[in-house]
Amino acid sequence: MKVRKAVIPAAGLGTRMLPITSVVAKELLPVCGRPVIEHVVREAVKAGIEEIILVISEGKEDVSNYFKPNKQLESTLLKAGKHNELRELEEIWNLATITVVYQNEQLGLGHAVLCAKEAVGDEPFAVLLGDSIIQTDNCESFTAKLVSALDTYGKSVVGVQEVEECLIHKYGIFEGIEEQQGVFNGSKLIEKPTEDETNSNLAFCARYVFNPGIFYFLEQTNAGRNNEIQLTDAMQQLLESEGLNGVKLEGDRYDIGDSNGLLLANLSLTDFKCE
Numbered sequence: 001m002k003v004r005k006a007v008i009p010a011a012g013l014g015t016r017m018l019p020i021t022s023v024v025a026k027e028l029l030p031v032c033g034r035p036v037i038e039h040v041v042r043e044a045v046k047a048g049i050e051e052i053i054l055v056i057s058e059g060k061e062d063v064s065n066y067f068k069p070n071k072q073l074e075s076t077l078l079k080a081g082k083h084n085e086l087r088e089l090e091e092i093w094n095l096a097t098i099t100v101v102y103q104n105e106q107l108g109l110g111h112a113v114l115c116a117k118e119a120v121g122d123e124p125f126a127v128l129l130g131d132s133i134i135q136t137d138n139c140e141s142f143t144a145k146l147v148s149a150l151d152t153y154g155k156s157v158v159g160v161q162e163v164e165e166c167l168i169h170k171y172g173i174f175e176g177i178e179e180q181q182g183v184f185n186g187s188k189l190i191e192k193p194t195e196d197e198t199n200s201n202l203a204f205c206a207r208y209v210f211n212p213g214i215f216y217f218l219e220q221t222n223a224g225r226n227n228e229i230q231l232t233d234a235m236q237q238l239l240e241s242e243g244l245n246g247v248k249l250e251g252d253r254y255d256i257g258d259s260n261g262l263l264l265a266n267l268s269l270t271d272f273k274c275e
């Protein structure tokens with residue numbers, strides 16, 4: 001079944017980026033002159049996604065407004081003869097169908113995805129974290145690679161990336177056996193383990209493609225660490241029920257959820273060769 005929809009959670013508080021996030025969503029901060037969320041939406045669109053389901057919270061409406069036609073600006077630009085600028089905006093407004101869903105309380109990533117259940121319906125869908133940009137070595141959309149893995153193997157897929165051992169405790173970690181080059185059959189997932197709790201250095205890297213069965217497990221998942229509904233817990237249940245593959249990222253992931261990540265993304269992507 002074609003993957004037509006992508007959920008982009010962008011409802012988080014962004015406390016690591018305060019004070020700026022008290023007034024501007026981190027997903028709107030610029031990387032190479034474009035808001036992070038635009039890079040993320042473009043990656044999804046390149047994977048054949050037609051509908052983007054943006055999960056936002058009250059006060060973060062600018063994240064979705066960015067993709068909405070702005071009649072007033074349109075007529076001002078027309079009157080000023082700024083046709084190129086208008087064309088550029090229209091291209092953004094037409095990237096995909098944008099559906100907005102609210103997460104009324106920030107109960108974690110798993111909860112944010114669950115908020116999109118009705119909008120997704122009974123079909124496979126991608127999840128791209130709204131605060132992470134991925135650049136693959138071959139300039140192809142990483143989401144497209146995950147979509148193609150779901151198509152080939154039928155199982156839900158998580159994007160994984162090798163990380164240094166000393167950083168393992170910061171990530172959701174994927175354990176599994178490599179079956180095809182770069183494709184791993186998952187055996188266990190652990191959220192932010194200590195170094196001796198796992199032998200794996202494969203960390204989730206902000207991209208997923210799920211069969212709709214994930215919603216059943218999200219609904220069964222109780223709040224865990226930090227009173228949040230953890231996506232990893234539901235993914236572990238999904239893995240035990242119908243299997244889960246990991247697809248390795250050959251490239252870089254930029255987490256702009258903290259200021260170092262934002263700076264690094266801007267320095268590294270200045271000549272964004274994939275645009």
Ligand code: UTP
Pocket residue numbers: 009010011012013014015016017027055103105106107108109111112129130131132257
């Ligand atoms: P983070 O894990 O970075 O959490 O979210 P956060 O709350 O945004 O940031 P900090 O930790 O307070 O600094 C990863 C992605 O998931 C979304 C965020 O908007 C971000 O794009 N998210 C997170 C939600 O949509 N809802 C949540 O409850 C948590």
